[in-house]
Amino acid sequence: MPYVLVLYYSHHGAVAEMAQQIVRGIERVSGIEAKLRTVPTVSADTQASKDDIPDDGPLYCTEDDLRDCAGLVLGSPVRFGNMAAAMKYFLDGTTNLWLTGELVNKPAAVFTSSSSLHGGQESTLLSMMLPLMHHGMVMAGIPYTEPELMSTSSGGTPYGVSHVSGKQSDIPLSAEEINLCQAQGKRVAELALKLSK
Numbered sequence: 001m002p003y004v005l006v007l008y009y010s011h012h013g014a015v016a017e018m019a020q021q022i023v024r025g026i027e028r029v030s031g032i033e034a035k036l037r038t039v040p041t042v043s044a045d046t047q048a049s050k051d052d053i054p055d056d057g058p059l060y061c062t063e064d065d066l067r068d069c070a071g072l073v074l075g076s077p078v079r080f081g082n083m084a085a086a087m088k089y090f091l092d093g094t095t096n097l098w099l100t101g102e103l104v105n106k107p108a109a110v111f112t113s114s115s116s117l118h119g120g121q122e123s124t125l126l127s128m129m130l131p132l133m134h135h136g137m138v139m140a141g142i143p144y145t146e147p148e149l150m151s152t153s154s155g156g157t158p159y160g161v162s163h164v165s166g167k168q169s170d171i172p173l174s175a176e177e178i179n180l181c182q183a184q185g186k187r188v189a190e191l192a193l194k195l196s197k
């Protein structure tokens with residue numbers, strides 16, 4: 001069964017919750033499934049390393065997980081207007097896949113969460129697209145035929161779904177954000193099936 005890889009990094013849980021909703025959207029499409037994976041935190045040489053298997057939650061993504069996906073949905077919190085170092089570090093380790101062109105023509109989408117409304121969601125989403133475009137992936141945003149793009153007063157952008165988590169990271173996903181997460185997952189799943197034919 002082909003799968004869409006939902007690959008994310010999350011520290012406080014907001015991006016992880018979005019990932020769950022994106023999986024639900026993928027699961028609405030028959031003939032394809034979702035695979036949920038995360039990436040480890042990064043540390044300096046002087047800091048201790050952790051086990052290869054996380055204490056809880058999804059497994060860490062392997063090169064095979066990424067190589068064999070039919071589509072990708074990539075998520076990271078906003079960190080000073082950019083993706084988190086953990087996700088950047090993971091992507092920086094994908095040179096083999098770039099050399100062999102194994103992600104070329106596969107659909108991809110990006111998602112993010114920030115604490116503040118104007119805290120850099122769009123810049124983060126756009127910067128997350130760059131390495132995926134170097135890999136030859138076909139970027140899928142969210143079209144304005146999704147009505148929540150107009151009605152949302154928190155997250156949601158045409159570049160990818162987003163969430164505003166608040167200063168204490170305690171604001172739950174809004175109804176609009178949930179719908180957009182699911183729409184994004186569904187769209188990438190449908191595109192993956194079409195592009196892999």
Ligand SMILES: Cc1cc2nc3c(=O)[nH]c(=O)nc-3n(C[C@H](O)[C@H](O)[C@H](O)COP(=O)(O)O)c2cc1C
Nearest residue numbers: 010011012013014015077080081114115116119165
């Ligand atoms: C180092 C660091 C930088 C951050 N930079 C921003 C920022 O530029 N804009 C913003 O609105 N939130 C920023 N945040 C807040 C996170 O983006 C926000 O809490 C996000 O929802 C966390 O996602 P998570 O719960 O999946 O970890 C930053 C947080 C950290 C730890």
